[in-house]
Amino acid sequence: MTILSARNVSKVYNPRLEESVLALDRCNLEIDRNQFCVIVGPSGCGKTTLLNIVAGFDSLTGGDILLNGRVLASPGRPTSPGPDRMVVFQHGGLFPWMRALENVCFGPVVRGRMSEAQARAQALDLMSRVGLCGIEDLYPEDMSSGMRRRLEIIRGIIDQPQILLMDEPFRALDAMTKALVQEFLLKIYDEKPHTILFITHDLIEAIFLADRVYVMTSRPGRVKKMMTIPLPRPRTPDLVNEPEFLRLKEELTDSIHEEAQKAFELGEREAAR
Amino acid sequence: MVGPVAEELIQPLPIEIVVRTERKQALYAKLRTVSSVAGLLGIWTLLSMVPWSVPIPSPLASFHALLRLDPVMLATDVALSCRRVGLGFLIAAILAVPLGIIAGYSRWIRNIVFPVIEVLRPIPPIAWIPLAILFFPTSESMVVFLTFLGAFFPIVYNTMSGFWSIKPMYIRSGKSLGASEWRLFWHVILPAMLPIVFAGLQIAIGISWLMVVAGEMMAAKGGVGALTWEAYQTGRYPLIFVGMAIIGVLGSLSSLLIKTISRTISRWDVH
Numbered sequence: 001m002t003i004l005s006a007r008n009v010s011k012v013y014n015p016r017l018e019e020s021v022l023a024l025d026r027c028n029l030e031i032d033r034n035q036f037c038v039i040v041g042p043s044g045c046g047k048t049t050l051l052n053i054v055a056g057f058d059s060l061t062g063g064d065i066l067l068n069g070r071v072l073a074s075p076g077r078p079t080s081p082g083p084d085r086m087v088v089f090q091h092g093g094l095f096p097w098m099r100a101l102e103n104v105c106f107g108p109v110v111r112g113r114m115s116e117a118q119a120r121a122q123a124l125d126l127m128s129r130v131g132l133c134g135i136e137d138l139y140p141e142d143m144s145s146g147m148r149r150r151l152e153i154i155r156g157i158i159d160q161p162q163i164l165l166m167d168e169p170f171r172a173l174d175a176m177t178k179a180l181v182q183e184f185l186l187k188i189y190d191e192k193p194h195t196i197l198f199i200t201h202d203l204i205e206a207i208f209l210a211d212r213v214y215v216m217t218s219r220p221g222r223v224k225k226m227m228t229i230p231l232p233r234p235r236t237p238d239l240v241n242e243p244e245f246l247r248l249k250e251e252l253t254d255s256i257h258e259e260a261q262k263a264f265e266l267g268e269r270e271a272a273r
Numbered sequence: 274m275v276g277p278v279a280e281e282l283i284q285p286l287p288i289e290i291v292v293r294t295e296r297k298q299a300l301y302a303k304l305r306t307v308s309s310v311a312g313l314l315g316i317w318t319l320l321s322m323v324p325w326s327v328p329i330p331s332p333l334a335s336f337h338a339l340l341r342l343d344p345v346m347l348a349t350d351v352a353l354s355c356r357r358v359g360l361g362f363l364i365a366a367i368l369a370v371p372l373g374i375i376a377g378y379s380r381w382i383r384n385i386v387f388p389v390i391e392v393l394r395p396i397p398p399i400a401w402i403p404l405a406i407l408f409f410p411t412s413e414s415m416v417v418f419l420t421f422l423g424a425f426f427p428i429v430y431n432t433m434s435g436f437w438s439i440k441p442m443y444i445r446s447g448k449s450l451g452a453s454e455w456r457l458f459w460h461v462i463l464p465a466m467l468p469i470v471f472a473g474l475q476i477a478i479g480i481s482w483l484m485v486v487a488g489e490m491m492a493a494k495g496g497v498g499a500l501t502w503e504a505y506q507t508g509r510y511p512l513i514f515v516g517m518a519i520i521g522v523l524g525s526l527s528s529l530l531i532k533t534i535s536r537t538i539s540r541w542d543v544h
Contacts, residue, residue, distance in 0.1 A: 005531070056449075057445055066445050081445060081448035082448075083449065083450060083451035089445075089446065091442060093446035094446075095447075095460075095461065096467075096541050096542075097542070098541075107452075110450065110451060111450075111451040139541045141541065154451075160373075
């Protein structure tokens with residue numbers, strides 16, 4: 001069953017000015033319940049814009065977005081952010097003034113969905129499952145980057161959103177930490193599937209995590225290709241050397257290479273101006 | 274590898290060594306503080322040996338002058354100045370912090386309030402003294418007005434810039450988590466901006482001290498500013514230095530108080 005669908009979503013910045021920019025051009029995508037969906041594309045292709053529109057941080061100028069069959073956002077009627085669409089941010093959105101446990105419990109408690117005690121129990125349970133024991137009282141400042149990412153994911157799923165939106169969440173991590181956090185994310189997903197929209201420009205990450213990958217073109221952002229990733233779950237890191245994985249990677253590389261090239265040339269042209 | 278590590282891999286340092294290193298570092302820190310103050314006193318002593326046309330009293334002579342003061346009178350002066358600073362500063366904080374927040378939220382209020390503030394702010398607070406003396410019925414209210422005025426603008430400004438400096442991501446995050454407008458303010462916006470608000474409070478209390486001394490020298494009865502000024506007028510030079518030193522100590526103590534409160538509230542802010 002489709003949870004989220006984007007139908008001909010377009011976004012023009014500064015529509016009335018001469019320097020109007022077409023960021024998204026009639027994008028279509030669908031995400032089924034409990035599906036792990038990844039969008040890949042070169043930087044500047046508008047994938048974050050698309051996520052921000054779904055999250056309610058930005059408006060759209062054409063098309064519409066449906067959540068559970070109901071119109072969530074349409075031109076002139078943008079949605080507002082809400083707990084049904086939790087976001088894990090690129091640069092880490094944990095509150096530095098709250099300790100680990102407070103950060104995770106904040107959402108459900110502030111909405112009155114859980115009592116303080118319920119939220120704590122649930123949070124501690126989830127935290128223990130991703131190897132975050134004994135850090136309840138730490139401030140984000142005092143955690144490693146990998147811990148912060150895991151904690152933010154826990155904060156995102158504790159109250160079971162309709163969809164979890166992840167905006168290049170592992171971008172700033174080193175390779176080792178990234179691999180580790182990916183495994184934890186898959187572990188959580190395998191134990192209890194969530195509907196996830198995940199953005200990245202890392203092709204291996206995309207295939208390793210996804211059930212379905214959408215490739216986006218560089219400006220204007222269009223959905224160029226949809227790929228189903230038929231790799232079985234649970235997935236382990238050695239999967240990346242399997243022939244099937246390599247074949248998928250090649251297919252994805254081909255389709256994105258062109259786009260990266262275009263984005264690069266566009267950047268060159270703009271720099272030359 | 275993730276998970277528990279074999280214990281022999283993390284051998285704890287012998288406790289004596291840990292304690293010794295910590296103690297040593299604490300001792301060095303104290304030594305540095307002491308030697309910095311001692312250095313100041315040393316320079317003062319040296320300067321007092323130079324045969325200026327007006328002799329500078331040595332630290333020791335000034336200390337004697339302090340001892341000769343009537344302790345009750347001294348305590349009264351200190352209390353008077355502290356009360357004037359405290360009152361003016363508190364009123365300023367109570368008015369300026371909410372004003373800064375409201376101005377941060379509302380463009381409407383900003384458009385009305387800020388032109389006025391922009392015109393008034395560049396006037397050095399000392400320039401208000403004649404007007405304040407003319408308009409306030411008692412010297413007490415005049416001085417409190419001056420300390421208020423000195424503190425008001427830096428607090429408004431820092432509160433506003435604290436509001437603006439909040440990363441949009443935190444607000445987005447709070448909204449995604451489902452916080453209502455009020456809870457978003459209380460749990461996200463306020464804690465995020467507090468360190469900068471407190472930086473403003475710290476600047477503000479310094480200016481309040483500046484203003485209390487200026488006001489007391491001009492017109493008020495009592496207070497450490499008046500004490501210093503009277504020492505000058507009666508030619509008791511060591512007492513001038515006593516007055517200055519007391520003002521310095523009170524100023525840094527009040528600044529320390531603000532810093533301590535800030536650290537207690539914003540424990541997470543390590544900077």
